[in-house]
Amino acid sequence: MAEPGQRRRLEARVYGRVQGVGFRQFVARVASGSGLVGFVRNDVSGGVEVVAEGPVAALEMLLRRLRHGPPLSRVVSLDSCWATPSGEFAEFAIRQ
Secondary structure, eight states: OOOTTTEEOOOOOOOOEEESSSHHHHHHHHHHHHHHHHEEEEHHHSSSSEEEEHHHHHHHHHHHHHOSSSOOOOEEEEEEEEEEEOOOOSSSEEEE
């Protein structure tokens, strides 16, 4: 794993009751509040896709929060991988 201050990219897909329960807004709030950039969006399979870039410590915190989600959600599974940041994002956004 990388050093906590090193910048990385986290790509995650969250499955369960994660659409229509404020999950994307929850992720955007957590990510933006942690200084991360990237996006969150619903995917066609009923899950939520998250791509975030920033310091490893903030990404690890986001990953922990993704495992639980907001109160009305129920996370059944989460797939994630680490990558080199692309630098393509200026902010964290909710995509349609």
